[in-house]
Amino acid sequence: MAMITSGQPATWFPDETGDLIIKPVTADSVAFTILSGCGGLASTAQRVHDYRVPVWNSDPTAAWVPEGGEIPASEGALAEETDGFYKLAGLVTVSRELANDSDPDAAQQVGNGLARDISRKIDAAFFGARGQNTDQPRGLGDITGVGAIDAGAVWADSDPFVSAVYAAEGVGATLAAFVANPADALALAKLKSAKDSNLPLLGADPTQPTRRVIAGVPLYSSAAVTTGTVWAIPANGLVLGVIREDVDVRRDESVKFTSDQVMVRATMRITTLFPHPAAIQKISLSA
Numbered sequence: 001m002a003m004i005t006s007g008q009p010a011t012w013f014p015d016e017t018g019d020l021i022i023k024p025v026t027a028d029s030v031a032f033t034i035l036s037g038c039g040g041l042a043s044t045a046q047r048v049h050d051y052r053v054p055v056w057n058s059d060p061t062a063a064w065v066p067e068g069g070e071i072p073a074s075e076g077a078l079a080e081e082t083d084g085f086y087k088l089a090g091l092v093t094v095s096r097e098l099a100n101d102s103d104p105d106a107a108q109q110v111g112n113g114l115a116r117d118i119s120r121k122i123d124a125a126f127f128g129a130r131g132q133n134t135d136q137p138r139g140l141g142d143i144t145g146v147g148a149i150d151a152g153a154v155w156a157d158s159d160p161f162v163s164a165v166y167a168a169e170g171v172g173a174t175l176a177a178f179v180a181n182p183a184d185a186l187a188l189a190k191l192k193s194a195k196d197s198n199l200p201l202l203g204a205d206p207t208q209p210t211r212r213v214i215a216g217v218p219l220y221s222s223a224a225v226t227t228g229t230v231w232a233i234p235a236n237g238l239v240l241g242v243i244r245e246d247v248d249v250r251r252d253e254s255v256k257f258t259s260d261q262v263m264v265r266a267t268m269r270i271t272t273l274f275p276h277p278a279a280i281q282k283i284s285l286s287a
Contacts, residue, residue: 003094029119030222031126038176038235043243051242055079055275081275085244086137088121089267090114099262107264111249114266123224137272140231145277153286155187161215164232164281173279176235178219185221232281244269
């Protein structure tokens with residue numbers, strides 16, 4: 001299937017001018033934005049098939065001993081978290097006439113659109129579960145051993161979020177972000193700090209006025225998060241997104257030479273690692 005000149009909107013050609021408006025307007029990956037801000041986003045240019053993170057599972061132990069008594073020996077437990085890299089890719093064929101006559105450049109905009117969709121696919125994978133689809137990286141829904149916080153039947157107050165903060169602290173972690181579906185984020189934004197008060201439950205971040213915080217932790221929203229669930233993401237690299245190859249958009253006019261068409265390809269290779277599952281908290285409304 002190829003995109004051709006016929007049937008395309010006139011504003012894409014030089015006899016019409018106007019600002020390019022991309023619909024729907026999409027932001028960069030919410031998952032990678034959060035991980036980047038809390039030390040959980042890494043990249044590697046090494047020629048490696050797997051990415052490995054050392055994990056310290058348990059400390060050696062000390063004991064009270066009497067004077068001259070033998071000190072009991074102990075040892076720590078070492079482990080690792082590892083996974084391979086996964087590729088996201090998209091391909092679009094455009095006629096040479098459309099590619100060359102359009103202004104803005106349709107082929108360039110197709111590539112940009114593929115790059116944006118890659119961001120959406122990253123969020124869908126990260127905040128979801130891959131199940132049996134081993135072509136994509138693991139998501140939060142695939143990880144066992146995460147903390148579970150029951151928020152009750154409806155969002156009513158900040159108590160579940162306070163519980164998540166202290167649950168993470170109980171396993172030596174600090175939360176970097178809460179991430180909710182936009183519907184849940186809206187419900188939380190409408191809550192008041194007290195009965196008969198107009199003061200919203202969500203506080204503002206003085207350094208970023210458009211950002212909201214709850215229990216002292218920034219709240220983000222992503223349509224990739226299941227309604228009724230809020231994920232609490234720990235800081236300090238306890239959840240990792242690793243980029244092996246950043247988004248690469250290429251245009252080729254040789255492959256479809258006999259039909260005089262242009263191909264636009266976008267690719268990216270990443271993986272996700274979860275070295276401390278207990279630090280992740282899943283806040284859920286009751287069924």
